[in-house]
Amino acid sequence: MEHTYTIQGMTCGGCKASVDKYLRKVDGVTQVLVHLEKAEAKVTMNTHIPTSILQEGLPEKYTIAEKESKNIFEPKQDSNTLVKEKNKLQQLQPLLLILLYITVASNLLHYKNWSVSEVMLDFMGLFYIVFSFFKMLDLKGFPASFSMYDPLAKRLPIYGRIYPFIETALGILFLMRLEIQIALISTLVILSITTIGVTKTLLDKKTIRCACLGTALKLPMTEATFIENAIMIIMAIFMLLNIF
Structure with a gap:
């Protein structure tokens, strides 16, 4: 399964590489694709991994949150x-x-x-x-x-x-x-x-x-x-x- 997360705290290519490195170390993660300009990461995992676990795997500099999917049929809030x-x-x-x-x-x-x-x-x-x-x-x-x-x-x-x-x-x-x-x-x-x-x-x-x-x-x-x-x-x- 694949989930998209927003990543706050990335400012350069080094940050991108760091986020990629630490997310891959989390148990259950099989693939990571980090986008610096979009400030997000697509994470593929064997089983669902709570966001809190992913956060624990990252340095304090970075904040990870699951990206909300937009539903075009939902009224604007x-x-x-x-x-x-x-x-x-x-x-x-x-x-x-x-x-x-x-x-x-x-x-x-x-x-x-x-x-x-x-x-x-x-x-x-x-x-x-x-x-x-x-x-x-x-x-x-x-x-x-x-x-x-x-x-x-x-x-x-x-x-x-x-x-x-x-x-x-x-x-x-x-x-x-x-x-x-x-x-x-x-x-x-x-x-x-x-x-x-x-x-x-x-x-x-x-x-x-x-x-x-x-x-x-x-x-x-x-x-x-x-x-x-x-x-x-x-x-x-x-x-x-x-x-x-």
């Missing part, structure tokens, strides 16, 4: 849709909180002499510093996650390795008001490249993990990822128009 949306918001809570804190902090820094341009520059600076910090927590694992959707990191692996340092440098430039034009143009270039990859991923409806906060926090690739990049791109365009 609005309650299920609401639950999924709620779960998505819960998963995105860390990202939304970070953006809220950055927004509040950049405004408080200029509460006496409030200026749109100054607030934007500090927002962009804090954005890069905070987001690069999370990427720095796992410099080895970040490139693999990032290359799953960033076109340049996929073709040029070294770009994924130095990306956290690029973000840190840009954050310092914005906060210290150094080479603002270069920082703004760089922001437009690197975030536009990433946004292209994010857009393609969303259109293809692939289930992968966003690397915007590194690998420390498991965030799904959603419209929020596109929006956060779009905000930075719009700010960069606005500031460049004011400069020139």
